[in-house]
Amino acid sequence: MAEQTTHGFTRRSFIKGAAALTAAGALVGCSPKTENLEETDAKKEAPETQIYAGSCRGACMQGCLLNVHVRDGGVVRTTARDLPDTRYNRICSKGLTHPFRMYSAERLQYPMKRVGERGEANFERISWDEAISGIAEKWKSIVDEYGSHAVAAITCGGNLGIPTFVYSSTLAGILGLTPVNTDFDAAHQSAMKPMLGGGDMFRQQNENADLVNSKTIVAWGFNPAVSHVQTMHFINEAREGGTRFIVIDPVFSPTAQFADWFIPINAGTDAVLAMSVLGVVIENGWHDLEFLKCHTEAGFLIKDNGSFLRMSDLGVEPTEGDPNPYTGQPTMIDPCVVWDESSQSAVAHTESSNPQLSNVPEVEGMTVKTEWEAVLDSIAAYDPDTAAGITGVSADDIRELARVYGEDGPVNTYNIYGFNHYFNAHQAYRAVYTLGFATGNVGKPGAATGSANGEPYAMFNLVGAAMPTDDSGNYCQGSNPVQPPVSQLASIIETGEYAGQPFPLKAALVANCNFMATNTDRNYTLKWLSGLDYVVVADMVMSETAKYADVILPVAHWFEQEDVLWQSINLPFALWQDKVADPLYESKTDVEIAKLLADAMGYTNFPILSSQEEYLKTLFDTEALRQCGVTLDRLKEEKAARIWTADGSELIAYKNLTFSTPSQKISFYREAPFLMYDMGQEVDAVRESCLAWDPPKEAYVNGEVRKVFPYHCISERQRHRTHTQWQDVGYLNELYPESVCKLNPKDAKEVHIEEGDKVRLFNDRGSVVVRVAIHAGVPQKTLIASRGYEIDEVIEGHFGNLSTHEYDNINKNQVFLDCAVNIEKVEEGE
Ligand SMILES: Nc1nc2c(c(=O)[nH]1)N[C@H]1C(S)=C(S)[C@@H](COP(=O)(O)OP(=O)(O)OC[C@H]3O[C@@H](n4cnc5c(=O)[nH]c(N)nc54)[C@H](O)[C@@H]3O)O[C@H]1N2
Numbered sequence: 001m002a003e004q005t006t007h008g009f010t011r012r013s014f015i016k017g018a019a020a021l022t023a024a025g026a027l028v029g030c031s032p033k034t035e036n037l038e039e040t041d042a043k044k045e046a047p048e049t050q051i052y053a054g055s056c057r058g059a060c061m062q063g064c065l066l067n068v069h070v071r072d073g074g075v076v077r078t079t080a081r082d083l084p085d086t087r088y089n090r091i092c093s094k095g096l097t098h099p100f101r102m103y104s105a106e107r108l109q110y111p112m113k114r115v116g117e118r119g120e121a122n123f124e125r126i127s128w129d130e131a132i133s134g135i136a137e138k139w140k141s142i143v144d145e146y147g148s149h150a151v152a153a154i155t156c157g158g159n160l161g162i163p164t165f166v167y168s169s170t171l172a173g174i175l176g177l178t179p180v181n182t183d184f185d186a187a188h189q190s191a192m193k194p195m196l197g198g199g200d201m202f203r204q205q206n207e208n209a210d211l212v213n214s215k216t217i218v219a220w221g222f223n224p225a226v227s228h229v230q231t232m233h234f235i236n237e238a239r240e241g242g243t244r245f246i247v248i249d250p251v252f253s254p255t256a257q258f259a260d261w262f263i264p265i266n267a268g269t270d271a272v273l274a275m276s277v278l279g280v281v282i283e284n285g286w287h288d289l290e291f292l293k294c295h296t297e298a299g300f301l302i303k304d305n306g307s308f309l310r311m312s313d314l315g316v317e318p319t320e321g322d323p324n325p326y327t328g329q330p331t332m333i334d335p336c337v338v339w340d341e342s343s344q345s346a347v348a349h350t351e352s353s354n355p356q357l358s359n360v361p362e363v364e365g366m367t368v369k370t371e372w373e374a375v376l377d378s379i380a381a382y383d384p385d386t387a388a389g390i391t392g393v394s395a396d397d398i399r400e401l402a403r404v405y406g407e408d409g410p411v412n413t414y415n416i417y418g419f420n421h422y423f424n425a426h427q428a429y430r431a432v433y434t435l436g437f438a439t440g441n442v443g444k445p446g447a448a449t450g451s452a453n454g455e456p457y458a459m460f461n462l463v464g465a466a467m468p469t470d471d472s473g474n475y476c477q478g479s480n481p482v483q484p485p486v487s488q489l490a491s492i493i494e495t496g497e498y499a500g501q502p503f504p505l506k507a508a509l510v511a512n513c514n515f516m517a518t519n520t521d522r523n524y525t526l527k528w529l530s531g532l533d534y535v536v537v538a539d540m541v542m543s544e545t546a547k548y549a550d551v552i553l554p555v556a557h558w559f560e561q562e563d564v565l566w567q568s569i570n571l572p573f574a575l576w577q578d579k580v581a582d583p584l585y586e587s588k589t590d591v592e593i594a595k596l597l598a599d600a601m602g603y604t605n606f607p608i609l610s611s612q613e614e615y616l617k618t619l620f621d622t623e624a625l626r627q628c629g630v631t632l633d634r635l636k637e638e639k640a641a642r643i644w645t646a647d648g649s650e651l652i653a654y655k656n657l658t659f660s661t662p663s664q665k666i667s668f669y670r671e672a673p674f675l676m677y678d679m680g681q682e683v684d685a686v687r688e689s690c691l692a693w694d695p696p697k698e699a700y701v702n703g704e705v706r707k708v709f710p711y712h713c714i715s716e717r718q719r720h721r722t723h724t725q726w727q728d729v730g731y732l733n734e735l736y737p738e739s740v741c742k743l744n745p746k747d748a749k750e751v752h753i754e755e756g757d758k759v760r761l762f763n764d765r766g767s768v769v770v771r772v773a774i775h776a777g778v779p780q781k782t783l784i785a786s787r788g789y790e791i792d793e794v795i796e797g798h799f800g801n802l803s804t805h806e807y808d809n810i811n812k813n814q815v816f817l818d819c820a821v822n823i824e825k826v827e828e829g830e
């Protein structure tokens with residue numbers, strides 16, 4: 001019989017748990033002795049130390065190559081390891097404290113099943129056999145009754161190594177599950193895909209070494225001093241070489257401290273600022289006409305009904321193009337039309353190098369306007385004075401920023417997700433990117449516009465991971481193509497329907513994700529979670545989400561398996577992870593777990609899951625990687641290899657100025673809205689066709705909600721954590737002992753709150769009680785909450801109680817920052 005153990009985990013137990021650490025090490029016969037980490041430098045290394053390569057793979061989207069120092073079978077420390085291009089050598093406090101995670105007292109040691117109520121964290125140890133056969137039995141009965149789509153695979157960004165895909169892609173494909181990605185950071189995609197085309201969309205930025213070539217760098221809603229520390233280093237080097245650094249942020253952020261010019265902006269109004277700056281750019285003729293004509297759709301003609309004028313409208317029959325590479329279906333080519341200024345005639349866009357951008361005469365009796373005119377129309381309302389009233393940026397500053405874009409190029413407009421987490425975020429991305437592209441800031445050294453989001457999917461064999469074949473070469477059944485937004489889960493589970501169709505959802509497999517702590521609207525999460533019959537969580541630690549599991553599976557640490565970190569763009573390398581030790585306790589790798597689950601469900605014949613190596617091999621099986629000469633064998637040997645460019649040159653995004661839109665040009669206009677989810681919601685197609693601004697739902701300073709809940713609540717990433725990870729590292733917790741709420745000194749005075757006071761932040765969704773830190777960098781009527789802390793790390797409540805789970809009607813996008821609250825003092829002892 002399984003040993004009966006009841007666990008009441010608390011996060012705080014770590015600091016108390018130093019003794020447990022050594023005991024944990026002793027369990028597996030290695031003595032990691034983390035309490036004896038030596039303060040030696042590499043040269044004074046003890047002779048018996050073995051040094052392995054490792055990589056730090058949390059979702060900070062960078063990743064450091066590490067030396068993992070092993071003595072007597074135990075990891076004793078980590079140091080930075082040389083990359084082939086040593087300009088990129090880095091390590092941060094997280095990489096340096098990794099041994100503490102490996103030997104954390106919080107690590108899950110064996111499979112467990114729930115014995116108390118969900119969320120109580122009362123579990124009983126079970127064997128792997130019992131765990132896997134129990135899961136299979138439950139899933140089989142659900143599949144028999146409701147079909148395989150009734151089991152969801154929920155994942156997020158816990159580990160950006162290769163096995164990240166094993167559940168929601170590979171296992172979901174084999175078993176036919178419904179993948180639910182947690183809709184983080186998504187508005188950017190709905191703006192980018194139609195503008196630049198899907199294929200290359202994650203390569204908007206040049207690699208970081210190119211930043212020195214910029215005359216101006218604009219961090220627009222980007223806080224690299226915390227969120228991308230590797231990039232910050234390159235920005236500072238560029239500054240030393242004379243590059244001007246501009247930061248646009250509502251908050252005087254850690255990055256703003258390095259700015260030559262800090263532009264505070266009202267949250268959620270970036271679209272207005274960008275449109276207004278673009279207006280001034282155009283007024284002064286600072287836009288790049290040649291670029292607009294040759295490499296964008298600015299000259300494409302649009303008919304009165306909003307659709308493009310195509311050659312078929314002029315009587316030219318469409319021709320058949322190459323079949324679609326994914327579906328094999330035939331494609332028809334019916335090119336869009338431009339008005340060629342030189343010949344004064346309407347021609348296919350491919351035939352003109354000099355399209356007229358405005359005032360095109362009627363074409364065969366049809367009134368037309370250009371895409372460029374659509375842009376001009378949509379920005380017309382935002383003259384600098386009007387824009388100043390909305391954004392809080394003065395008209396003079398708007399004009400000066402326009403001059404910078406016009407005269408101080410090349411400009412790198414660098415962002416990730418600062419303005420992503422609001423209702424109207426796609427509008428902001430579209431407007432900011434239009435400004436960058438209209439000034440020709442793309443495809444050249446020093447010039448780039450966009451996100452350095454770290455997901456270079458295009459290089460790897462994602463299709464092979466999602467649609468593996470069995471040992472007879474037959475494709476698996478494939479996962480559910482309908483992937484509902486998280487914001488609909490409660491109603492789906494309650495009604496068994498989504499978008500008017502039956503959609504039973506009964507169980508979930510959760511991995512790489514701590515949604516109880518990281519999703520918006522925690523009460524909503526609790527609601528849908530409690531509607532599920534059966535929840536399995538695979539994690540390394542007893543996360544807040546694992547506490548809500550029916551069965552918990554312990555996962556091996558990053559250092560306990562071979563892996564490749566490949567999801568980083570501004571760091572142009574794939575990084576190898578040696579297996580430095582066996583998985584501790586009874587933990588298993590994600591690939592092993594997926595294999596056990598597939599086997600137990602009767603799918604025993606998929607070679608992709610046969611070993612970690614086989615899994616990695618599948619993902620590496622692409623032409624793009626072969627062209628770069630990046631193979632697993634080479635990585636094993638060299639530990640890091642440059643990716644991105646076949647000739648090993650520095651990555652300049654879109655260097656050939658060819659984009660992956662159907663026209664191969666940058667698109668500013670949409671005939672139909674690009675919807676990230678479609679459940680029949682109403683969408684204003686005209687408004688979505690070009691640039692626009694709608695105020696964010698709650699954050700807008702002059703909005704209705706702020707009259708009731710006067711403070712905008714921004715949640716801030718922690719330097720010492722990636723989301724909730726590293727919370728079990730005592731050293732870091734000593735430096736940052738608790739979650740706080742930062743408050744502007746003037747506001748503090750007004751509401752009679754002092755540094756260290758206990759306060760309750762609340763709105764009609766819920767509340768949290770934390771202590772206050774007074775901080776002049778916080779704008780007035782704004783509160784900055786430290787995020788990434790779990791429920792037992794705050795005094796009462798949860799930050800996740802405050803935000804809304806709703807999305808706008810375009811984006812499948814959680815809006816963490818679109819949140820208004822009020823604040824009140826809580827007396828000590830209350
Ligand atoms: N240490 C650490 N690093 C991380 C992470 C972590 O948890 N810890 N998380 C990683 C992940 S998954 C992500 S998505 C990235 C995100 O990294 P970033 O894109 O840098 O995102 P944020 O930190 O959310 O916000 C960046 C800045 O945008 C500002 N901002 C907020 N609202 C607005 C607005 O309306 N307009 C403008 N212009 N600025 C605004 C914020 O004040 C902040 O200073 O960071 C990654 N890196």
Ligand SMILES: Nc1nc2c(c(=O)[nH]1)N[C@H]1C(S)=C(S)[C@@H](COP(=O)(O)OP(=O)(O)OC[C@H]3O[C@@H](n4cnc5c(=O)[nH]c(N)nc54)[C@H](O)[C@@H]3O)O[C@H]1N2
Binds near residue numbers: 421519787
């Ligand atoms: N309030 C607020 N909330 C936010 C944000 C915000 O700005 N404000 N930012 C959001 C953003 S941008 C993001 S990307 C999300 C991130 O949200 P999450 O991805 O949920 O964040 P993590 O804390 O990284 O949680 C991942 C879990 O994966 C586990 N894990 C790590 N490695 C492995 C592994 O190899 N295998 C398995 N099976 N599990 C592993 C970790 O232990 C952890 O419990 O958070 C979002 N939440």
Ligand SMILES: [Mo]
Binds near residue numbers: 059184185417
């Ligand atoms: Mo993120």
